[in-house]
Structure formats: C-alpha cells, structure tokens
Amino acid sequence: MDFIHPATKEIAQNLLGKLLVHKTHACIYSGFIVETEAYVGMDDMACHSYGGKNTPRLQSMYKAGGTIYVYTMHNHHMLNIVTKEANNPQAVLIRAVEPAEGIEQMAANRQQTGILISNGPGKLTKAMAITKELDGTVMNEGALYIDEENSKEPNKIITAPRIGIPNKGDWTIAPLRYYVKGHPFVSGMAKKETLPSTKIWKNVL
DNA sequence: ACTACGATCGACT
DNA sequence: GTCGATCGTAGTT
Numbered sequence: 410m411d412f413i414h415p416a417t418k419e420i421a422q423n424l425l426g427k428l429l430v431h432k433t434h435a436c437i438y439s440g441f442i443v444e445t446e447a448y449v450g451m452d453d454m455a456c457h458s459y460g461g462k463n464t465p466r467l468q469s470m471y472k473a474g475g476t477i478y479v480y481t482m483h484n485h486h487m488l489n490i491v492t493k494e495a496n497n498p499q500a501v502l503i504r505a506v507e508p509a510e511g512i513e514q515m516a517a518n519r520q521q522t523g524i525l526i527s528n529g530p531g532k533l534t535k536a537m538a539i540t541k542e543l544d545g546t547v548m549n550e551g552a553l554y555i556d557e558e559n560s561k562e563p564n565k566i567i568t569a570p571r572i573g574i575p576n577k578g579d580w581t582i583a584p585l586r587y588y589v590k591g592h593p594f595v596s597g598m599a600k601k602e603t604l605p606s607t608k609i610w611k612n613v614l
Numbered sequence: 615a616c617t618a619c620g621a622t623c624g625a626c627t
Numbered sequence: 628g629t630c631g632a633t634c635g636t637a638g639t640t
Binding site: 464465466480481482483484 | 632633634635636637
C-alpha cells in the first residue's frame, strides 16, 4: 500500500478490508480492518499535530507515511498509521477489526467473546497485543504488517463524522470516519443494521 | 510539584 | 441514552 501519495482520507478508505497482522513470539494475530478515521494534519483541529504542535509523544506523526503511531489515553492504546511525507503530520486511526487468526488468544487477552473482542480502538489493540513498543516502527518492516494477498474488499463504505471530537467546529462534523457497511464489528453498530457476510464483502459467498 | 484534559470503555438507567 | 473511573502527557509554577 502507498501511505504517502494518496490523500489521507483515501488511504483511510483503502485500508478497509485489509488484513492487519501482528506477529509476536507467542502468537500470530490478524484481523480485517472494518473502521478507520482520517486525521488530516496541521489544519485539523481534532488532530494531535494541529497547528504544528510537536512533543515527544508526537514524534512518530512527523515521520514518513507508513510509520506506526501508538499513544495511550485512559489506559488504552490507540493504533494509527502515519500518512504523507515526513513533516506533514497526518494519520489514520484504526478503530475496529474483524478477528481472523489468533481469535482464541484475542478472546483471552480481552476476557470477552464475539464482537466485544475488537469493536473499538482500545479493544482491538488489547486483543492483538499492540503496545507502545510498536510506536515509531514502520508498517511491513517489523512485527506489524498488512497482508494484501489475503485482504477483502467492502461492498459499500459508509462515511460519517469522527467519534469523540466535541467542540471543534467544522472539524467535529467533518466526514472523516469510514466503515464497512453492515459489518457487526464496527464500533457502536446496532444489531439490526448488520448484514450477512455475503452482502458485506465483494466476492464472498 | 501541581493541574487540566482527553481520538475510551463499561456499567448503569 | 448518561456517567464515572483513572492515568499518561504536557503545560505551568
């Protein structure tokens, strides 16, 4: 995948359906990305790098596209993939995945089953054992990578405002959240809105 | 050293 | 739907 040349919001949509893999000494974890958000840099009031802000925590945001940015809040880890060239601090937040490999270990990591394993940004990092150790490393060059060979393609992508961005004017309502229509692992998805897998992915029987 | 504030989650009404 | 827990980060003294 190209994490540098397309617009960040295009990269966020391209990531939907991709198989995210985390290889650890104990276990291989993988899951299909079903929900993302774009954070589009210095002009974006919701972005950590708004106004060119730079702190030790934010170092990874200023590196080249493909760098992994992990930060913590409320004792949860958040996984982002940096986009664009160095010193153009934009990123895509991975908000939910559908578990593929290592499901039993993910359930154990989370002490939960079913959609509760990974239907939120803090949940999927705990399920897949993603920590700040990965911060600053590069996608596809280390333990975390995208397996394009085994990825899927969404039938329809829904666009919506980002979650948890109050009082940021136009940036609160900016349509920069993307998810796979009808997928049960999307955060906050109502059960009655979910669809069978044949209608969620292309070329899935 | 002290204070304010979350890109959340889970429990509860 | 609302609400509280709880702590790392950063800005200020």
